[in-house]
Amino acid sequence: MSKPLLIPMPGNERLAASLTTAADAEIGRILVRRFPDDETYIRFETKIAGRTVTLLCTLAHPDDKFLPLLFAAATARELGAVRVGLVAPYLAYMRQDRRFKAGEAVTSNCFARILSDQFDWIVTVDPHLHRHASLAGLFSVPTYVAHAASQISDWVRHEINAPLLIGPDSESEQWVAAVARGAEAPYVVLQKQRHSDREVQVTLPDLARWRARTPVLIVDIVSTGQTMIETTCQLRRIGMPPPICIAVHGIFAGTAFDDLIAAGVARLVTTNTIPHPTNAIDITGPLATEIRSALHRPEIKPQH
Amino acid sequence: MSKPLLIPMPGNERLAASLTTAADAEIGRILVRRFPDDETYIRFETKIAGRTVTLLCTLAHPDDKFLPLLFAAATARELGAVRVGLVAPYLAYMRQDRRFKAGEAVTSNCFARILSDQFDWIVTVDPHLHRHASLAGLFSVPTYVAHAASQISDWVRHEINAPLLIGPDSESEQWVAAVARGAEAPYVVLQKQRHSDREVQVTLPDLARWRARTPVLIVDIVSTGQTMIETTCQLRRIGMPPPICIAVHGIFAGTAFDDLIAAGVARLVTTNTIPHPTNAIDITGPLATEIRSALHRPEIKPQH
Numbered sequence: 001m002s003k004p005l006l007i008p009m010p011g012n013e014r015l016a017a018s019l020t021t022a023a024d025a026e027i028g029r030i031l032v033r034r035f036p037d038d039e040t041y042i043r044f045e046t047k048i049a050g051r052t053v054t055l056l057c058t059l060a061h062p063d064d065k066f067l068p069l070l071f072a073a074a075t076a077r078e079l080g081a082v083r084v085g086l087v088a089p090y091l092a093y094m095r096q097d098r099r100f101k102a103g104e105a106v107t108s109n110c111f112a113r114i115l116s117d118q119f120d121w122i123v124t125v126d127p128h129l130h131r132h133a134s135l136a137g138l139f140s141v142p143t144y145v146a147h148a149a150s151q152i153s154d155w156v157r158h159e160i161n162a163p164l165l166i167g168p169d170s171e172s173e174q175w176v177a178a179v180a181r182g183a184e185a186p187y188v189v190l191q192k193q194r195h196s197d198r199e200v201q202v203t204l205p206d207l208a209r210w211r212a213r214t215p216v217l218i219v220d221i222v223s224t225g226q227t228m229i230e231t232t233c234q235l236r237r238i239g240m241p242p243p244i245c246i247a248v249h250g251i252f253a254g255t256a257f258d259d260l261i262a263a264g265v266a267r268l269v270t271t272n273t274i275p276h277p278t279n280a281i282d283i284t285g286p287l288a289t290e291i292r293s294a295l296h297r298p299e300i301k302p303q304h
Numbered sequence: 305m306s307k308p309l310l311i312p313m314p315g316n317e318r319l320a321a322s323l324t325t326a327a328d329a330e331i332g333r334i335l336v337r338r339f340p341d342d343e344t345y346i347r348f349e350t351k352i353a354g355r356t357v358t359l360l361c362t363l364a365h366p367d368d369k370f371l372p373l374l375f376a377a378a379t380a381r382e383l384g385a386v387r388v389g390l391v392a393p394y395l396a397y398m399r400q401d402r403r404f405k406a407g408e409a410v411t412s413n414c415f416a417r418i419l420s421d422q423f424d425w426i427v428t429v430d431p432h433l434h435r436h437a438s439l440a441g442l443f444s445v446p447t448y449v450a451h452a453a454s455q456i457s458d459w460v461r462h463e464i465n466a467p468l469l470i471g472p473d474s475e476s477e478q479w480v481a482a483v484a485r486g487a488e489a490p491y492v493v494l495q496k497q498r499h500s501d502r503e504v505q506v507t508l509p510d511l512a513r514w515r516a517r518t519p520v521l522i523v524d525i526v527s528t529g530q531t532m533i534e535t536t537c538q539l540r541r542i543g544m545p546p547p548i549c550i551a552v553h554g555i556f557a558g559t560a561f562d563d564l565i566a567a568g569v570a571r572l573v574t575t576n577t578i579p580h581p582t583n584a585i586d587i588t589g590p591l592a593t594e595i596r597s598a599l600h601r602p603e604i605k606p607q608h
Contacts, residue, residue, distance in 0.1 A: 063372065
């Protein structure tokens with residue numbers, strides 16, 4: 001029997017190459033280009049009739065990636081793919097999960113519904129869940145979640161001498177505690193207040209007993225970088241060294257990367273869920289495990 | 305009974321204002337903005353429960369407009385809209401209407417299928433149909449097509465002294481003939497060969513008997529502008545004046561607008577299906593007529 005195909009959408013080729021072996025899949029190719037009028041042209045360059053197809057597409061800056069992804073999924077089915085799954089190492093639209101003001105779009109639900117209509121299963125890494133306990137509350141197809149915690153623990157243990165892990169808020173405490181256990185390091189969490197998209201206020205706990213340690217701030221997503229920048233300022237104010245900053249997902253909105261460097265973070269590290277020069281922690285292992293689970297657990301195909 | 309709501313997506317406000325009276329609708333408001341991470345935030349600022357909602361969204365450069373449009377349609381339904389229609393004065397993805405090479409996405413079909421899932425009806429202006437005789441071959445919901453021909457005829461009759469209308473290819477002959485009849489002017493058509501996205505070769509017919517006339521080239525879409533530029537060169541070569549150029553839909557890919565000015569077109573005019581400084585021909589009248597037809601013919605609501 002032929003192996004399942006893993007087909008990277010543009011920009012996902014590097015992770016696809018490392019996932020292929022680990023997930024026991026075969027790499028497939030899709031050509032995606034833009035016409036001069038900005039419409040997208042798509043062509044599968046690998047035969048997919050009768051194959052199980054997994055599209056790999058990280059969804060940072062999702063809007064202009066989305067329609068090509070829907071075209072690819074629909075075309076894979078038309079061309080005879082047996083099942084079509086999605087691996088989105090970063091899954092977008094997790095934040096607006098309820099209607100805070102009348103008239104608002106609950107984009108979490110809409111986004112999950114559209115993806116559930118097009119794909120037989122979804123695999124991702126550490127989704128940014130708030131009010132939903134799991135992705136099962138959003139998606140109607142099976143979802144599989146890989147975790148970056150033990151990869152981050154390993155990195156911290158090998159790279160940082162005497163670390164003090166810092167979580168951004170009480171919501172992240174359990175997660176930071178798990179990373180800290182793996183890294184055999186102590187941890188604290190900040191108090192964080194978000195005033196707007198770009199304004200964040202953080203309050204440090206008492207760090208008197210940790211002055212000899214290297215602060216390591218861990219967040220799930222770095223977007224504008226304000227949490228990292230504010231924490232760096234606060235640490236410096238009390239005479240602590242600037243922190244090493246780790247994010248699972250490095251979005252780096254606008255000038256965020258330059259702003260972080262200017263703020264004097266000691267080091268900035270991300271996992272490879274979103275390709276970026278800061279990628280230093282490889283999530284191939286846990287991601288491949290979840291892909292294998294998705295591929296080998298036969299699902300009832302949704303009606304299309 | 306309250307009037308139907310016409311709600312412009314960003315960039316469509318001007319046409320909405322002129323359509324509202326003509327279509328006997330009431331203007332509604334939607335707030336669409338981007339978070340720093342490029343996700344879209346949407347909020348209806350007009351109450352829409354129990355109302356018929358028409359979203360106005362021209363679809364030039366469609367990919368990054370599409371997901372916000374799907375969010376808006378889904379949210380309108382969640383908020384209790386009775387019916388949700390789409391007015392897309394320019395309708396994208398009409399070109400790739402079959403699989404020319406193995407593995408290609410037939411984006412015309414995919415695009416129409418997704419829109420048919422989200423909207424109860426679609427109104428557009430002069431869609432770029434090739435192999436499908438009408439939109440009914442693509443969409444599973446009712447479609448309504450407004451034509452710009454008589455508006456173009458009127459403009460030519462009032463603005464151009466002794467015009468000679470020129471159509472870009474034999475495919476456009478019937479359409480150009482209709483415009484010419486309305487403008488009470490003679491017409492010819494070019495022979496056109498497209499070599500690639502950006503390379504077009506045109507051949508002029510014998511124009512000896514039309515030397516005293518002002519050439520007026522009419523196309524449905526100006527994208528790279530190559531057809532207009534090539535025709536301008538050919539006319540100059542045989543000692544004719546540069547043409548006045550009219551397009552229904554002015555997409556102006558990349559540097560097309562500057563290229564056309566540099567090529568020396570005498571005048572460049574578009575309809576207002578896509579907002580652009582060249583908009584000089586108003587399609588409010590025929591578009592409002594089709595919107596009224598869509599609003600007043602009750603349809604069976606598709607299952608969602």
